[in-house]
Amino acid sequence: MDKPSFVILPEEAESAANQLGVSVLQLLPSLVNPAKSYARPPISKFHVGAVGLGSSGRIFLGVNVEFPGLPLHHSIHAEQFLVTNLTLNDERHLRHFAVSAAPCGHCRQFLQEIRDAPEIKLVITDPNANADSDADSDGFLRLGSILPHRFGPEDLLEKDFPLILEHRDNNLTISDLDPISNGNTVELKRTALAAANRSYAPYSLCPSGVALVDCDGKVYRGWYMESAAYNPSLGPVQAALVDYVANGGGGGYERIVGAVLVEKEDAVVRQEHTARLLIQMISPKCDFNVYNCH
Numbered sequence: 001m002d003k004p005s006f007v008i009l010p011e012e013a014e015s016a017a018n019q020l021g022v023s024v025l026q027l028l029p030s031l032v033n034p035a036k037s038y039a040r041p042p043i044s045k046f047h048v049g050a051v052g053l054g055s056s057g058r059i060f061l062g063v064n065v066e067f068p069g070l071p072l073h074h075s076i077h078a079e080q081f082l083v084t085n086l087t088l089n090d091e092r093h094l095r096h097f098a099v100s101a102a103p104c105g106h107c108r109q110f111l112q113e114i115r116d117a118p119e120i121k122l123v124i125t126d127p128n129a130n131a132d133s134d135a136d137s138d139g140f141l142r143l144g145s146i147l148p149h150r151f152g153p154e155d156l157l158e159k160d161f162p163l164i165l166e167h168r169d170n171n172l173t174i175s176d177l178d179p180i181s182n183g184n185t186v187e188l189k190r191t192a193l194a195a196a197n198r199s200y201a202p203y204s205l206c207p208s209g210v211a212l213v214d215c216d217g218k219v220y221r222g223w224y225m226e227s228a229a230y231n232p233s234l235g236p237v238q239a240a241l242v243d244y245v246a247n248g249g250g251g252g253y254e255r256i257v258g259a260v261l262v263e264k265e266d267a268v269v270r271q272e273h274t275a276r277l278l279i280q281m282i283s284p285k286c287d288f289n290v291y292n293c294h
Contacts, residue, residue: 006038006246007089010057026138028053028098031061032125036100039063039078040245048078052086052097060085065238065245069281073231076238079107083114083164084222084234084242087198092165096140098123103146110232111143112152113164113200113225118144152228157202164225170197170207172293174262188213188260189291191221195236196262196293199223201269203230208263208271210236212244214255220244224271236261237275253282265292 008016008031017027028051035049043066050062062082066075076084078099086094094114102124103111111117121140135141144150153163162168174193188211195209201224209223222239237259244256261275272290279288 006061006085008059008061013057013059024057024059025053025096025140028059028096029123029125029139031059032098032100035061035063038245038250040065042066042068043072043075046101048100050078050082050097050099052082052094054086054091055093055095056091058089058091060089060091061246063245065241067278067282070278074235074238074278076234076242077104077107077110079103080110080232080234080238081242081245083110084225084239085246086165087200087225088222088239088243088246092167094120094165096121096123098125100124101126102129105147106232108143108147109151109229110227110234112147112150112229113227115163115166117152118142118147118150153202156228161202164200168198168200170199172196172207172262172264174291174293184213184217184258185260185289187211187219188258188289189262191219192260192262192291193293195221195223195240199236200225202226203228204267204269206264206267206269208236208261208267210240210262210271210275211260212240212256213258214244214248214251215257216255218248220247235274235278236271237278254285256283256286259286259288261288261290262293263290264294 017024031051032049036047039047048064062078064078120143123139191211192209199207201207212220220243224236226233
């Protein structure tokens with residue numbers, strides 16, 4: 001556990017907790033500082049780590065990621081990274097997490113897309129954070145206590161609509177998935193289409209997905225995820241970069257040599273121009289292609 005991965009299996013979590021003489025839940029705060037070392041904040045120099053426990057017993061890490069040369073809203077917040085990590089690994093529930101600094105309003109809002117969000121419990125490990133009288137014996141407090149008058153999916157969606165961590169299939173297709181140049185392009189198209197089919201876009205109805213490939217041929221994917229408040233939404237390139245940061249071995253973005261975006265041709269919320277800007281800034285030699293689905 002000296003070098004935690006971004007996903008810790010239940011048996012690894014249990015073993016680490018037993019060695020420390022604590023429960024798995026009590027283990028979460030001790031993993032926050034190691035998680036912070038994986039953050040990529042070249043602008044703020046402020047490292048944030050978030051560590052969540054899923055209902056599967058797996059532990060997930062999240063960190064903040066910033067991109068020099070781009071507006072700050074392109075940044076990935078640690079809690080957004082955590083939620084994306086959960087979705088990429090098919091984790092359906094988040095009930096507890098520890099974080100190194102108090103979640104900003106942006107993240108408190110983004111977390112509302114999880115079902116029963118007010119009941120999620122968190123602990124802030126910052127030693128300078130004020131003690132909260134609402135915290136339980138382990139120091140955890142309800143997310144609802146730090147966002148008491150919430151606006152979220154229940155205000156805009158049907159009660160049983162699948163939320164951000166829940167399974168969905170957008171039933172999107174691309175008319176031509178035959179090879180157009182090489183097998184790598186076809187794989188990226190298929191991966192990006194599969195990502196778009198998992199995209200959580202209930203407010204705009206404009207799902208999209210991205211696939212990236214590095215110089216070793218390893219493929220990463222991510223999908224667009226919306227917030228009821230719009231602005232905290234996370235773009236598909238950022239989501240794919242979560243996969244890259246978590247599973248790319250710590251390499252720089254210049255190792256990304258190919259990218260494919262799949263989105264609807266008639267989308268009122270389009271990702272192409274923003275995605276192209278982000279990819280060109282972080283990996284100027286990356287080959288970027290866009291394909292429309294229906």
